[in-house]
Amino acid sequence: MLSFILQRFLSLIPTLLGIVVVVFFMIHLVPGDPAQVMLGERASPQSLAELRAEMGLDQPLHVQLGRFLAGLLRGDLGRSMKTHEAISEELKRRFPATVELTLASMLFASVFGIGAGVLSAVRRGSWLDYTGMTASLVGVSAPIFWLGLILILLFSTRLELFPISGRVSPDVFVPPVTGLLLMDSLLSADLRAFGDALWHLVLPAVTLGTVPTAVISRMTRSSMLEVLREDYVRTARAKGLSEWVVILKHALRNSFIPVLTVLSLEFGYLLGGAVITETIFAWPGVGRWLLLSVEARDFRAVQGGVILLSTVFVLINLVADVLYAWLDPRIKYER
Amino acid sequence: MVRNALILCCAVTLTLFSCAGRQGDERVLVMGRGGDSVGLDPALEDDGESFKVCDNLYDTLVQYRQESTDLEPGLAESWESSPDGLTWTFHLRGGVKFHDGTEFNADAVVFSLRRQYDEGHPAHKVEGAFKYWKAMSMSDIVKEVRAQDARTVVIELKQPNAPFLSNLAMNFCAVVSPTAVMKHGKDYFKNPCGTGPFRFKGWIKDDRIALERNPDHWRGAPKLDRLIFRCIPDNTVRLLELKKGTIDGMDNLIPDFLPEIQKDPNLQFMSQPGMNVGYLAMNMDRPPFDRVQVRRAVNHAVHRQALVDNLFQGLAVPAKNPIPPVMWGYNDDAPGYAYDPDRARALLAEAGLPNGFETELWAMSSPRPYMPQPLKIAQAIQADLSAVGVRARIVTWEWGTYLNKVENGDHPMALLGWIGDNGDPDNFLYVLLDKTGAMSRPSQNIAFYRSDELHEVLVEARQVGDHARRTALYRKAQEIVGRDAPWAPLVHTTQTAAFRKRVRGFHLHPTGSFHFFGTEIVNP
Numbered sequence A: 001m002l003s004f005i006l007q008r009f010l011s012l013i014p015t016l017l018g019i020v021v022v023v024f025f026m027i028h029l030v031p032g033d034p035a036q037v038m039l040g041e042r043a044s045p046q047s048l049a050e051l052r053a054e055m056g057l058d059q060p061l062h063v064q065l066g067r068f069l070a071g072l073l074r075g076d077l078g079r080s081m082k083t084h085e086a087i088s089e090e091l092k093r094r095f096p097a098t099v100e101l102t103l104a105s106m107l108f109a110s111v112f113g114i115g116a117g118v119l120s121a122v123r124r125g126s127w128l129d130y131t132g133m134t135a136s137l138v139g140v141s142a143p144i145f146w147l148g149l150i151l152i153l154l155f156s157t158r159l160e161l162f163p164i165s166g167r168v169s170p171d172v173f174v175p176p177v178t179g180l181l182l183m184d185s186l187l188s189a190d191l192r193a194f195g196d197a198l199w200h201l202v203l204p205a206v207t208l209g210t211v212p213t214a215v216i217s218r219m220t221r222s223s224m225l226e227v228l229r230e231d232y233v234r235t236a237r238a239k240g241l242s243e244w245v246v247i248l249k250h251a252l253r254n255s256f257i258p259v260l261t262v263l264s265l266e267f268g269y270l271l272g273g274a275v276i277t278e279t280i281f282a283w284p285g286v287g288r289w290l291l292l293s294v295e296a297r298d299f300r301a302v303q304g305g306v307i308l309l310s311t312v313f314v315l316i317n318l319v320a321d322v323l324y325a326w327l328d329p330r331i332k333y334e335r
Numbered sequence B: 001m002v003r004n005a006l007i008l009c010c011a012v013t014l015t016l017f018s019c020a021g022r023q024g025d026e027r028v029l030v031m032g033r034g035g036d037s038v039g040l041d042p043a044l045e046d047d048g049e050s051f052k053v054c055d056n057l058y059d060t061l062v063q064y065r066q067e068s069t070d071l072e073p074g075l076a077e078s079w080e081s082s083p084d085g086l087t088w089t090f091h092l093r094g095g096v097k098f099h100d101g102t103e104f105n106a107d108a109v110v111f112s113l114r115r116q117y118d119e120g121h122p123a124h125k126v127e128g129a130f131k132y133w134k135a136m137s138m139s140d141i142v143k144e145v146r147a148q149d150a151r152t153v154v155i156e157l158k159q160p161n162a163p164f165l166s167n168l169a170m171n172f173c174a175v176v177s178p179t180a181v182m183k184h185g186k187d188y189f190k191n192p193c194g195t196g197p198f199r200f201k202g203w204i205k206d207d208r209i210a211l212e213r214n215p216d217h218w219r220g221a222p223k224l225d226r227l228i229f230r231c232i233p234d235n236t237v238r239l240l241e242l243k244k245g246t247i248d249g250m251d252n253l254i255p256d257f258l259p260e261i262q263k264d265p266n267l268q269f270m271s272q273p274g275m276n277v278g279y280l281a282m283n284m285d286r287p288p289f290d291r292v293q294v295r296r297a298v299n300h301a302v303h304r305q306a307l308v309d310n311l312f313q314g315l316a317v318p319a320k321n322p323i324p325p326v327m328w329g330y331n332d333d334a335p336g337y338a339y340d341p342d343r344a345r346a347l348l349a350e351a352g353l354p355n356g357f358e359t360e361l362w363a364m365s366s367p368r369p370y371m372p373q374p375l376k377i378a379q380a381i382q383a384d385l386s387a388v389g390v391r392a393r394i395v396t397w398e399w400g401t402y403l404n405k406v407e408n409g410d411h412p413m414a415l416l417g418w419i420g421d422n423g424d425p426d427n428f429l430y431v432l433l434d435k436t437g438a439m440s441r442p443s444q445n446i447a448f449y450r451s452d453e454l455h456e457v458l459v460e461a462r463q464v465g466d467h468a469r470r471t472a473l474y475r476k477a478q479e480i481v482g483r484d485a486p487w488a489p490l491v492h493t494t495q496t497a498a499f500r501k502r503v504r505g506f507h508l509h510p511t512g513s514f515h516f517f518g519t520e521i522v523n524p
Helices: A002-010 A012-029 A034-042 A045-054 A061-073 A087-122 A127-141 A144-158 A181-187 A191-228 A231-238 A243-254 A256-273 A275-280 A286-295 A299-327 B002-017 B048-057 B106-114 B131-135 B164-168 B178-190 B235-244 B255-262 B292-301 B304-311 B341-350 B374-386 B399-407 B426-433 B435-439 B452-463 B467-484
Strands: B028-033 B062-064 B071-073 B076-081 B087-092 B142-149 B152-157 B198-204 B208-213 B226-231 B249-251 B267-273 B276-282 B316-318 B357-364 B390-397 B413-419 B487-500
Touching (some): A012 A061, A012 A299, A034 A045, A034 B413, A045 B131, A061 A299, A087 A191, A087 A256, A087 A275, A087 A286, A087 A299, A127 A191, A144 A275, A181 A191, A191 A243, A191 A256, A231 A243, A243 A256, A256 A286, A256 A299, A275 A286, B028 B235, B048 B208, B048 B226, B071 B076, B087 B106, B106 B152, B235 B249, B255 B267, B276 B292, B292 B341, B292 B390, B292 B487, B304 B316, B304 B374, B304 B487, B357 B399, B374 B413, B390 B399, B413 B426, B426 B435, B426 B452, B426 B467, B435 B452, B452 B467
Parallel strands (some): B028 B226, B028 B249, B357 B413
Antiparallel strands (some): B076 B087, B087 B152, B142 B152, B198 B208, B208 B226, B249 B487, B267 B487, B276 B413, B276 B487, B316 B487
16 A cells, blocks of 8 residues: 555656646747736837846746746746746745635535435435436536626625625734634634634635536436445345445445545646636635736746646545545555 | 534524624725736836725825826925926925834935936845836936935936926835835835825735725825725626625726616716727828828728717717827817718728728727727727728737737737826827837837827927927827828727715826825715
């Protein structure tokens, strides 16, 4: 098992290096000159040339790549061409917001997705099953943009149950420790801030979590249905175990591998794909920052952001692989 | 057991939920905007969102009057220039302090300006560039800035330059605390310190910037305790927050929102003519646009009022001059070109093109403040032109590429615009239409219009100090441009904002500044 983990870790390095190089070249192939975008209508030939030189854009591509890789080894992702802040700082500031939103969404998606999937499988063919599967179809088809606005209109504007946007109310301030507001407010024993942050988290988490819920529920249902047909389930029932023990202890665990795959993939997608949710709910995360950086042709920021998200995605998959090995002792690294 | 735990969780959560909300007695104004500021060092930034916040943190030597581009004393109580216009002396206000408690004096003014051009200045090397100092060509204008004594600053110019005083009212010439700049160095842009009516309190990137009142401001204490700028990217969500009252104001309204805002009894709608122009430039280096009859024909063919009514929903005025009506020097007597397709066809025939001709109409793909829907505008103009026989194919590029290409003159006809910087007609006319700009590429004079007559008028207007004489010269300049028609000026868009009714004393400004000094919240 240890060698399995080690080998998976080592395979990370060529993967990440490949990602870095591909991202670098992709961005430089995109048309548009960042200096021109920054200066807009006011660009004069002299100011354009000066700005380009300052940003290091007048160097040949391979020199720029070399400089970037050298910096990467030192943990230096360079400076944003727009704000001139260290990109690692920019990411540190925004990543916790994305993580908090993603974790909340995944919690919502896991609980409701697995729950709905199990219920649908167990009560197959019933109204519960059909409702659940129809709901998941709607969930996966509804555009997030529309869903977010509808939830705001209904729950924030009409029913006034939740706030419209943002992470906390304007007058709430939480001393930053981890950047995860729920944790930081507990660390500073500010229950009011905790409640405020939680209140603001609900609608964005539901919006972002809807698609994963749908996907997870479907996968859970189909995986459970297969497992429930197995002989050992029949044996467990024959032994006189209660139905729920059979389902939750035996069937669910064994049906979990495909569900785990879906969970880890969805987690990865959510991390990078929360741009729309972040825009609607004014959530200051990495997704939206990445979008703005692309628009501004801030190459370095885009590189830094994509590298971070790719790395996290790859790490999540690694964790999922390790969990597979734990869940199913038959899984090993084949040489 | 599980059930009890669940009930307990719900109870706790509901209790916590009810605790959020605004503090009672504080007068807090929350301004919603679509994007975050880039930085708060006024000399380094060039985006409106950064300036909106800087407007409240800093003061300038001279400042714009309310709702006008005329100048009044700011940190300088009075000033005079030498007869040859080359030496300007400013007498500074006494008893003014920076937010960090240090003294405002002539050295601070010199520091704020010198760091932008003097390569040996300790604060000159920064990440980024002093963009506006360059854009306004200040190094071609200013020879030296020095302190004569603690309350007198002398600025020497390389040549007489009348717009220079207006430049001093712009954000990039704001006075910063030298102590704070030297202390924070490269991080000064996140730790701003000026003399303005509000002090910097905190900044959560992409979320909000919080300012608090400076009770010792030289104009008196502001009426707000705190001023918060919140970043809410989606337009609809921003409007919903405004309607709910969780923000107090927003700007850059989409015309579609207008009916909603106007019928809401809790909201007030504000508008003001903007200091901008949207235009259709004709590249005079590319036939047939080298013929004046063709250019005049295009001017007669475009139905400007229809554009305003249909594509701007009334939030614009048709343009006949390159400068907007809100600027001094605007020539309202200029005849302009009436919508007259018959006259357009006649002019084309005169030019030897009775059957019209084929060409391209370039438009950018991203909305601009002077042209929120450029492709739709291009389509409307395309239709107007085809009605007189000019068959134009629409060509579009993404913004950065578009600018690159039009400044290199790749276009026959292109849409573009300009937002004024300093309230001086020179800022429009010289930059966009003078022949010096068209001598090389890339050029900001994208019509590549070269008129010696206009050049003489504009150069004299730059250098002469007398306001009446300058006004007369700019009026003449507009006659010349109107006659030669290198552009078809299209529209001047209106600036808009909406506030809760409880917000009083806020005024929009032609330069787009957002000053909250005199603003207050009146509780119903």
